[in-house]
Amino acid sequence: MSKYLLDKFLYTVDRDPELVERYREDPAGTVEWWEAEMANRILNVIDAEKTTWLSFTEDERKALREHDHVTLFQMGAHPFLTLTLFIAMFERDHGPLEYQKAYGKAMEHISMPYPDIST
Template sequence: MSRYEVDKALWDVYRDASAAKQYRRDPVGFLAPRDLSDEEREALAARDVRRLVALGSHPFLTYNFALRLAGGFSMPFVQDYVGQLQGLVVGDITT
């Protein structure tokens, strides 16, 4: 896994409103220049947070990526997010 590249894509969407807008408009195009495996690219394009965390992305970055794309905090967002991760066993998350 190109952990840095996945985390960088998550960070860019989380921290940069124009990157988030570009990602929303064309996730495949946004991800095209990045050095990602096919599995990483698919998980990012699909906003599959469970798969991203299972692949080793940092949970903090994955949460904030999803939060940005959801338009901000709400209880339904948190319930959905937590539900997606229910039962997932996460290994080492050090960077």
């Protein structure tokens, strides 16, 4: 399991307006493209010097494909990254703070201590 790679996906999508829309509309296609093309790119490094070893597990792919923020939290993905990206994708479909509250309520069965987010 790679918390780092989950975080890298959330980070690189969240900071790019086009990718935010693409992940909202086509999560499965975006995750497949991102893992093939982006997962092993070191940011600020040319393609010829790509990383050779990063990939998702099937569980991670599934959580990302299904926009499953609860499972991402339980996997130890950084909660700030997940929340920020998911607000960007889905707040627009809801009234003020409605999405943020529902996002928390969907996790109410999770108790302390929370999963470790160290990478």
